[in-house]
Amino acid sequence: MTKNISDIAQMAGVAKSTVSRYLNGGSVSAKTKQKLERITREAGYVPNTFAQSLKAKRTHLIGTIVPRLDSFAAAQTMTGIDEELRTAGGRMLVYNAGQDPQREIEAMQDLARQKVAGIILMPAQVTDEHLRAAEAAGIPVLLVGQGSNRLHSLVYDDYRAGLLMGRHVLGMGHRRIAYLGVTEDDEAVGRRRKEGFRAAAADCADCDISYYESSFAIGDARLAAETILDECAPSLIVCATDNLALGVVKTAHLRGLSIPSQLSVTGFGGYEVTAIINPELTTVRFPYYEAGKHAARSMLKLTAGEEVERLTVLDVELLARESVDNLNKPSV
Known part of the structure; x- marks a missing residue:
């Protein structure tokens, strides 16, 4: 049976507020901390970090808005973002916009209400409405794949x-x-x-x-x-x-x-x-995967108040393969 905070408090013989402080990184005695570490581990307790972040009005969640979930480019980019965020102790919350610009805007508004730390947006186009929604969000917004001089952007050449x-x-x-x-x-x-x-x-x-x-x-x-x-x-x-x-x-x-x-x-x-x-x-x-990792690193810097280049351009590579006939070759 899944344990909750009340169960953990009862098992430890402490108040629920003490358990809450411990889970949110607050001040508890060394003895109590050791006891709670042991009990939560043995009980297999997994804290609801999303709910905690909303209560604390600060979150390590990064909202990521993708045009479609079945896209190779989006999947590779999300993988890079997720791996980089996890390494830094963060998490990714994904919204699928279904290639609908209005859904992208609504997703930004919804993510801002959920108090994510920042938003990584992969739009098909950037409209004035996108820019207004980004400004109203009041948190860092980073574009991937498309650029705007009004937002931090990571684009391909x-x-x-x-x-x-x-x-x-x-x-x-x-x-x-x-x-x-x-x-x-x-x-x-x-x-x-x-x-x-x-x-x-x-x-x-x-x-x-x-x-x-x-x-x-x-x-x-x-x-x-x-x-x-x-x-x-x-x-x-x-x-x-x-x-x-x-x-x-x-x-x-x-x-x-x-x-x-x-x-x-x-x-x-x-x-x-x-x-x-x-x-x-x-x-x-x-380099979709590399772009995802770069976007996550940039977003973590932005949420920490650090400087990030306004525009980053990633290089591309020609893969010359078999599907193009060489018409210059001598005829046999």
């Missing part, structure tokens, strides 16, 4: 990611290209990656690049791929995320197209599955 990918595929001889992106309301994925890719293609006089848009869903990417293949018959489809690339790969297989000899495909993200599928997907790796 999405522009460089697009630039690296553009230079790579052009260097492999591809000139008839389709770029499958997402809404430009998403500053990082929808806009910056595309801008980097366009910059790489700017000096290529004989390039024919068509731009398309999809949601983040694999199913929508499959439908977009049908349209792309019907309209422009590219030698290569560059996808703004690895999930979009997986949707394109599925459509190619259903159409009997061989990758990469009949259609090359690339993504962005560096998801684990991209190294398992055949052929392995050419992509750009984003």
